[in-house]
Amino acid sequence: MQAKEILKNMKPYKPGKQIEEVKEEYGLDRIVKLASNENPFGFSSQVKEQLPALINQLEKYPDGYSAALRKKLAGILNVKEEQLIFGNGSDEVVQIICRTFLEAGANTVMATPTFPQYRHNALIEGAEVREVSLQDGHHHVEAMLEQIDERTRVLWLCTPNNPTGVHMTASEVRHVLSSVPPHVLVVIDEAYYEYMDAEDRFESLEVLNEYENLIILRTFSKAYGLAGLRIGYGVASQEIIQTLEPAREPFNTSTIAQAAAILALDDQSFITESTASNRKSKQELFKFLDDHGIGYYPSQANFVLVHLPISGDEMFEHLLSKGFIVRSGEALGLPNSIRLTIGKEEDMQVIQAEIKEKLQSVTS
Template sequence: MKWKEQILSLNPYQPGKTIGEVKRQYGLDEIVKLASNENPFGCSVRVGDAVQQLAGTSALYPDGYATGLREALAAHLGVNEEQLIFGNGSDELIMMISRGLLVPGTNTVMAAPTFPQYKHNAVIEGSEAREVPLLDGAHDLEGMLQAIDANTRVVWLCSPNNPTGEYIGETELLAFLSRVPADVLVVLDEAYHEYVVAEDYYDAIELANRFENLIVLRTFSKIYGLAGFRVGYGIGNKQTIRALEPVREPFNVNSYGLAAARAALSDQEFVQKCSTANREGLQQFYDFCNENHLAYYPSQGNFILIDFGADGQEIFQYLLERGYIVRSGKALGFPSCVRITIGSKEQNAGVIKQLKQMLETRSTVSGQNG
């Protein structure tokens, strides 16, 4: 087999440990998973009803145009239906953009660390991935502008950024977009958009209407609680969407996902409740960090990256053995950190209790050694 040379050096995506796996490995009865930025409150009750109505239709192909969801989402966002494109999660949209624009001899610009699928897909397409280091957890927009040249095809912005939770302010973003060449596509990945409460956050829809080279990515996997259904979408001008459509696989979003997303979209009260609970949960972790003099990044997402000044993998393992699955910062580019998804009030209190015990033990050992 003569595989593309560049993919031979890539590792497949490594999913986090499952609840069942941890239960079996450590003999635990209860596991709390706070590793994948899923919604701890599940999804709207309307989703179950919508999915049940599809009983007996499994032999039929999905609506390839996503008509019902497209109409509802266009009305919700205030955009034209032709400005929308749907994917099997926003991951597929990232792959579609990369496939449509990146070839050997081109390059694509992104922050580092950020969502790894930007680079992953660039490598597959044989394109150069130009990574610009974060500044205090935030995008170095000036540095990214300097990295753009005549061969640049795509610039990726993740706001709020995963894994730091930092966002790009409106003034900064406007200044950046006005300086990006018109033939370079800017992808604004807003997977955590609904969690943002920052007063100077931009209106991405307004920007997508103003800048023809901007496409906005969002998902139903986070605050809507539909990670298992895999539905993401892009918002851009009609020409950009039309150019991407031939790259999209036919029937790429399944019938259950389409129905679930439409039902979830109709329940904005649930979305608001989750957003409010998330801010309260973040405050629990802020208080913990401040009390224990731990550095962290203020987050506009549903997760927090905390620097423990120790091996993040060891902290991950400590919590794992006590029934809490978090994400080690080692694989995220922050080796002394862990990223913790914001859970329910009780889940947050539980993992914080374990972390306090860990810090107390570490302090006692340090004192004895001293």
């Protein structure tokens, strides 16, 4: 048997620690997971109430075209139904883009560190990956543009960027869009869109019709709290969507996920309330970090990358022993840091105290 050469050097995605695993290992009753940027408030109660009704007709394949969700979302986003593609999470839309546009001899440009699935899927397709180091947590736009040549097929912009949480300003994104040659597809990954409130943020949908080489990715996994159902989407010109569609599995999103997404879209008060609470807790975290001289990136997402005077692994282990699962920066390509999802207010207060205690114990 002979697998693709590139796969010999690749490792499967290593998910964050699971709650049950940590409970058992540390003999703890309660674990708070702040590692995967999930919504600590769960998801809309309307989805929860109607979930039992959604299990009807599971013997049938789902609607492969997601017609009802498509109609609903197109209306909300004010785009044509043909401008949408749905995926088993936006992860799958990333994979579909790579399957469609990348191959040996082509290259793709992205920041580093950024969301790792761009690189992972590009490598599997045999493309050259050109990574440009972030500058202070920001995409280094000029250096990224310099990497583009006639073999570049896809440019990835992650805003706010995972794992730094830093967003690209409207003028930065506009500059990229007007500088990139038309043969390059620009992907703007907005997985954390609903959390953004910066005045200079880019409203990508407003320019969708101006650029034929643009696709926007969004998801129901973060603010909508439906990560376990796996549903995300891309919005682009009809031509781009038509080009991508043959690379999509025919029944890639489930009946339940499609129905839950419709119900979740109907409950915008859940989004308003949980993002407002998130912003408040994030501001309190920023204040705590400022008060204690701890550095961080100014995040526009539902997580914060905190800089530490010790290794991220050491802080990760300490917090784990206290019942908090976070992401160590070492695992994300940013040593001496942790990435912390913003949780419920009461949990944030406890984790802040634990961070403080750990840092006092190593500096005293």
